[in-house]
Amino acid sequence: MEPRQSRAGAIPEDGLTRENPRYALKITSLLMLLGAISAVAFPYLGYSFQGQKIDALDYEGRVKHILDTTPLIDGHNDLPYLLRIELQNKIYDAEEFNFWDGENMIFLLAGFMEAGFWWDETEVDWCPDTRHFDDPDHAVRDTIEQIDVAKRLFAHHSTNLTYCTTSACAISSFKSKRIASMLGAEGLHQAGSALASIRQFFLLGVRYITLTHNCDNAFATAASTVTAGGKDNGLTEFGYAAVKEMNRLGMMVDLSHVSHDTMRDVLRVTRSPVMFSHSACYALARSYRNVPDDVLSGLRENGGVVMVMFVKRFLNAVDPESADMQTAVDHIFHVADTAGWEHVGIGADFDGTVTLADGIDDVTAYPRLIQAVMERGATDGQIRGLVGENILRVWRDNEMNAAAFEAAGELPVEDVWVERRFSRWDNPLPLMLPGNKKRVKAENYV
Numbered sequence: 227m228e229p230r231q232s233r234a235g236a237i238p239e240d241g242l243t244r245e246n247p248r249y250a251l252k253i254t255s256l257l258m259l260l261g262a263i264s265a266v267a268f269p270y271l272g273y274s275f276q277g278q279k280i281d282a283l284d285y286e287g288r289v290k291h292i293l294d295t296t297p298l299i300d301g302h303n304d305l306p307y308l309l310r311i312e313l314q315n316k317i318y319d320a321e322e323f324n325f326w327d328g329e330n331m332i333f334l335l336a337g338f339m340e341a342g343f344w345w346d347e348t349e350v351d352w353c354p355d356t357r358h359f360d361d362p363d364h365a366v367r368d369t370i371e372q373i374d375v376a377k378r379l380f381a382h383h384s385t386n387l388t389y390c391t392t393s394a395c396a397i398s399s400f401k402s403k404r405i406a407s408m409l410g411a412e413g414l415h416q417a418g419s420a421l422a423s424i425r426q427f428f429l430l431g432v433r434y435i436t437l438t439h440n441c442d443n444a445f446a447t448a449a450s451t452v453t454a455g456g457k458d459n460g461l462t463e464f465g466y467a468a469v470k471e472m473n474r475l476g477m478m479v480d481l482s483h484v485s486h487d488t489m490r491d492v493l494r495v496t497r498s499p500v501m502f503s504h505s506a507c508y509a510l511a512r513s514y515r516n517v518p519d520d521v522l523s524g525l526r527e528n529g530g531v532v533m534v535m536f537v538k539r540f541l542n543a544v545d546p547e548s549a550d551m552q553t554a555v556d557h558i559f560h561v562a563d564t565a566g567w568e569h570v571g572i573g574a575d576f577d578g579t580v581t582l583a584d585g586i587d588d589v590t591a592y593p594r595l596i597q598a599v600m601e602r603g604a605t606d607g608q609i610r611g612l613v614g615e616n617i618l619r620v621w622r623d624n625e626m627n628a629a630a631f632e633a634a635g636e637l638p639v640e641d642v643w644v645e646r647r648f649s650r651w652d653n654p655l656p657l658m659l660p661g662n663k664k665r666v667k668a669e670n671y672v
């Protein structure tokens with residue numbers, strides 16, 4: 227999900243309502259697009275090329291064969307956020323909202339479903355956490371609600387969706403002709419400045435967390451801060467602790483939205499491959515939201531993946547309106563040329579923005595996009611990596627490393643944010659733990 231372009235004259239990218247005619251367009255496009263992608267992406271619908279030779283210039287045939295045999299995994303889809311702001315998480319009323327079109331199954335796209343809370347856009351100050359990261363807010367509650375509604379959605383449509391928390395599940399789901407559905411959280415502000423929240427989000431099924439969204443938090447500096455003229459402070463000390471803990475858990479570290487120095491700091495210390503769930507290239511579009519070349523090069527050693535997004539202004543920062551499918555292909559090739567084909571993926575940002583590149587309005591565009599990449603000379607093997615194999619490798623590496631850390635007896639990180647307060651309200655209890663040598667006078671204790 228992307229921020230408004232500026233605080234004044236904002237574009238309400240996520241402000242779709244029933245009163246807003248774009249609401250109807252959004253639903254209509256969902257119904258159309260999902261039917262179409264199912265016809266291409268799923269072998270049981272009649273396309274089978276096993277044992278057949280496909281002419282190298284038969285691009286359409288090659289694309290179909292690839293999608294028949296390789297899961298397409300999109301790194302970022304904001305649908306759960308729309309469920310929150312448009313339906314208040316009430317998904318069972320078919321008259322209000324219907325994913326499925328009667329006998330014709332309507333497929334969502336495979337991918338990580340964001341379990342993301344986003345700040346209320348009507349606020350003038352839309353970075354309330356920057357006042358004090360220890361202030362109470364509703365981020366953790368709202369994130370749990372988003373996880374809950376996404377899981378309820380998966381369960382309610384379990385004939386077609388499989389909720390997955392492992393890379394093996396994503397592969398077996400594809401083989402069983404269901405759409406693997408995974409959870410990611412867009413921003414560590416959602417953790418309430420506590421590592422315990424990260425651990426519990428993992429137990430609830432979240433498999434990646436973006437270190438920042440569009441504000442700094444207790445862990446790291448956001449790209450939007452640098453865009454607004456702020457200093458790039460990279461990771462905080464607490465952020466280093468968070469990366470260590472995410473590595474231990476097998477929670478993938480997502481570096482979309484973070485500042486360039488945050489990216490560099492993480493690459494220096496992470497023990498597992500990173501991901502960029504929805505990003506583009508700074509060399510082609512000078513937005514701090516995008517990934518600079520030195521970071522792209524660093525992915526060769528790290529093993530991570532940049533999943534290219536289709537938001538216009540991040541594909542072309544000078545003339546966003548001109549951004550189209552070929553512009554997106556430019557970014558895919560730039561990642562491949564700089565980092566290698568093993569380090570590129572797709573992270574459209576569907577349902578999180580209305581400013582998508584021309585020709586890539588929805589998931590029906592994937593086959594055309596893949597064909598455009600193929601026509602520029604990418605091999606079928608390179609394209610398999612692009613559509614799904616690379617992110618599956620990153621995910622599996624994170625899982626294997628986590629298993630190794632556990633086998634080595636690594637304990638959970640107990641660091642707390644440096645300005646964390648442990649208030650006791652006015653409870654007049656004395657300190658009661660016998661033998662406690664670390665007694666600290668609690669605030670408000672009389």
Ligand SMILES: [Zn+2]
Nearest residue numbers: 227228412504
């Ligand atoms: Zn985003």
